[in-house]
Amino acid sequence: MIATLTLAALLAGAPAGDSLTRPMAVDRAGEWLAPLPPEVIFRRSYLVGFGGLSVVLIDTGEGLVLIDGALPQAAPAILANVRKLGFDPKDIKFILSTEPHFDHAGGLAALARDTGATVVASARGAEGLKAGALAKDDPQRAYGGSWPRVAKVRVVKDGEVLRLGRTAITAHATPGHTMGSMSWSWQACEGRTCKTIVFASSLNPVSAEGYKYTAPASAPIVQGFAASYRRMNAMPCDILISAHPDNAGPGRYNAEPGACRAYAARSQKLLGERLAQERKESTK
Template identity: 80%
Template sequence: MGKGATNVAVPGADDPLTRPMAAERAKEWLAPLPPEKLLGKSYLVGFGGLSVVLIDTGAGLVLIDGALPQAAPMILANIRKLGFDPRDIKFILSTEPHFDHAGGLAALSRDTGATVLASARGAEGLRAGALAKDDPQSEYGGSWPRVTRIRVVQDGQVLRLGRTAITAHATPGHTMGSMSWSWKACEKKVCKAIVFASSLNPVSADTYRYTASASAPVIRGFEASYKRMDALKCDILISAHPDNAGQGRYNDKPGACRSYAERSRLLLAKRLARERQEVSR
């Protein structure tokens, strides 16, 4: 469907794609913040507890993540505050198939005509609007608006648009379809590598066990993601949940990505130790 044929919600009408999800932390996650310039043509257009990024490539806009369903109108409003037309968004990059980061993707894609890019496993979850069976949080159940306009990208694949090249980095563990994204932003003679990292938190439903044999692929996923984050060139880190990045809306301290991985390493090690201790009792 071309941009001229894009369906847009009628103002004031009940919109199933932006109908509020009554998540326990929704108010905290969607704490309003003004849009903020990062560097060059990269901007933060998200919230106090959920990151969303806009990149002006010179040949169209790229958005990263969509927060909760009810966040979509606020994201579009922030984009307009920066002087951009949301209909110029060509692609929306997804970090993970969870409602708090992907819930708004269906509405954003519909209202802009943009194509959503995700990993193969991520795309499965976005099309279903539901958690995968091997997701550590699958027991929570629930659903969010399904995404229909999707393109699958591979680990290491580069999206080139205008003056910007954005690289996809598989970072499984939190979900097996998680994807992080990196690009270079420049202002005058200063250029920096920016990484938008997917969640690496080893959280789960109460009955899930990381020490179970069925969880071995998830553990290997985490280990691979730690190595990936350790190796990435990373001058500015944006994490899907800002509080996980270590400071404010982003972290521009040296070694930010390595610190991000180390935080998860320690949390996972504690979780595994606790589970083993419970079994030995």
């Protein structure tokens, strides 16, 4: 079973010399890519990712939708999990992106190439995916680094609905962690029981060393977080999946009442503490 595989075995599916799946030297790669078997979330929505990075597959009845792509070296394992569920990766029509960071977007270029799917992102997200690099206003910009560029990206706006088969997926702009971050929601039904599933982009207010959220240039970032909190608090949300599972609570997803509100509250608390600490340091 895939859950018993080592990281080395997980990566063995990548073709030698493949520039799109070349492993990135990331300190937390072993933790983020801890192998897990595919899992049903509800009805025809599945988890096909890893212990520290969420990747979702939706069966719409007329094609598949994938959300996020983890690190570049993860692409073969994602497709292997799709096959374990009995699906053909060539049936993936869309790959939705939550944010232009290597840990969630690094595998998109390989996944798009190997499936023929269309990558979908926000306008700012598309800029980052095409560049394969962090934006100039990204709080983590000073970390540097790059990942495989995505040649073609379909841009969607906040509130736009992507329809395929029986499924309608809504894009929700959730800026802050990056200004191009996008969350996605859809409804899954079993008989008369329907649940709204939310795949939330990261809202973690982290940064590279030296970045100041209290700096005047960072005001749009802080305002972006505030807008995202309002959006998450108002969003129908029966099941929450977060880009990094541990940010939403124990387990691979959170089906507790108020999960999206708790997710926003966690980020708001962390950002408030960060702003207070920066202000305190500036008065010393």
